[in-house]
Amino acid sequence: MTAVPDVREMVDPVPGAGAPHLPAQPDLVQLLTPEGERVEHPDYALEIGDDELRALYRDLALVRRWDVEATALQRQGELGIWASLLGQEAAQIGAGRALGADDMAFPTYREHGVAWARGVDPLHVISLFRGNDLGGWDPVQLGFNLYTVVIGAQCLHATGYAMGIQRDGADAAALAFLGDGATSQGEVNEALIWASTFDAPVVFFCQNNQYAISVPIERQSKVPLFQRAAGFGFPGVRVDGNDVLAVLAVTRAALARAREGSGPTFIEAFTYRMGAHTTSDDPTRYRLAGELEEWKLRDPIARVKAYLSRSGKADAAFFDAVDAEGDELAVRIRKGTLEMPDPAGTEMFDHVYAEQTEEIAAQRADFLSYHAGFEGAEQ
């Protein structure tokens, strides 16, 4: 069950392209139309084998399955909250698969698709949303930083990390993720300035999913976001964020440019948040259902499926196998979540500092004896 709808109708790749705040369609880099037709772009050629295409489809389908399962687990009270990536799978898988082994990604709280591409165990992401820890993975080993909830803060971290890469003469780049809302934060603008001034090998990957919780993009910007890059002195590009091939090609090119020493790029992945902001949110209060229906026609997974089947690059057996793998993944996630042990209370005292202080050690001891007192009382 991967919940991939069929596409039949011809749809406009950029909804509302006539709106004054949106650019004319030619600015949008696209390699796979919403109907699943492969098209070329003069600046972004993509050589891609059939195996890799099928692997991308598998990534997309599996992260959606993970997302659906996590949402269900939250509904059943097993997670405190879940921030769904529904609709943004192509943006995240395209960007995540463009990363090289030595590159470093700086996610927000929604980049489960990038986490997947970096090899982060879904259960490590789940444990954060379950409230078991504050981030269960090793950022350096995985090339995937901890999730950052404070909007925009990670853009400066990515820039500084890129400056470190530059000093070390390493062949790597940093990839900073941010949302459309985040572009309003002062810190994000500072990051763009620093990246530009120091020609830092960093790529800013902005998923414009049209909303910051309830606030539409029009409240954050009167110009298309990718055009802002020019003002900072580096290139900006708008890519169809629901087209995994275009995102892959554009992000690869930007990362290569960064690694070569040509400085930053700002990528605006034009997409749509098909679900609620998080499981705590109720989007019916601020957007019309028709909008979602319109975007369903641009589903990021359906177009890959249409392309693979029509071109004969994948058959029913392949899709069945991916579905079966999705079901196995869902079972693993569910089981792993339900079996996840609660953290020990002493955990909170153990990692505040690299060198433990006597004060916290004493509070830890008090904590233990206080709880031991209860155990004594119960016996």
Place this chain on the structure above:
Amino acid sequence: MTTLTLGKALNNGLRKAMEDDPKVVLMGEDIGKLGGVFRITDGLQKDFGEARVVDTPLAEAGILGTAVGLAMRGYRPVCEIQFDGFVFPAYNQIVTQVAKIHARSRGRLPMPITIRIPFGGGIGAVEHHSESPEAYFAHTTGLKVVAVSNPADAYWMLQQAIACPDPVVFFEPKRRYWDKAEVDLDVSPPPLFSSRVVRAGDDLTLLAYGPMVKTALQAAQAAESDGQSIEVIDLRTLSPLDLGPVEESVRRTGRCVVVHEAQTNLGLGAEIAARVTESCFHSLEAPVLRVGGYDVTYPPSKLEEEYLPDLDRVLHVVDRAMGF
């Protein structure tokens, strides 16, 4: 008399303040159509229009910085910070500008800005959504800081804060937003910067504010069955502190315990303990004790029950104070 949740009382308080003064302008993220993530501004944009209930761009420094300019033009901005942990992009504006402009202008530029912050834990949220940063603000000269604990105070204190000519950081106990109580909309409320005895007692004075007032009252109730008579005071104002009723109480009881969710290290309890010790030294039978969060990074939600002071931890410290 009407029965209101704390959240609805805030909503009614905002509505009343906007009706009373056309210069009141609400600013914040998602406060318009959505009505705020906690629905505290629910329906206000619909009734007062987009010019008075402003969905801002996603930038807290922008919210507070532009509030300063609006205040200079005679407006009374009421800024909503979505969660406690997200006030920090605005911290520079609050500490270096909002707090200082009255003094720097020798009183020519008042800053009647209200900064509403839902604070505290207990709602099972992810990081940055459960913190208690009040001491940073109470420590900053030039800001006034209050915390509400119940629907009636929510209704009145919010209006008083908005009417106050000084900047007021207004802390709302988010886990108590859904608590209900009777609110008398016709009484004249006590002054904003005053503390209040909410339960009389003879053996010990228990001080709390915001979400911990309910916990303190429950602890006092539980202690009663052990024969202890505990007086509970809701501090309500954190800066300036109103310690008159506290001192009067401690002189009678001889014992004092302060409860807050924030870490104890340099929290409000430290200042209160120092001041009560100085003013009531000869009446004290025990040192002033504190119950608060441990001095650690706010833990993941599975551990917050063990981190936050609860009835048992309050009673544990009450027993210690009684044992001296």
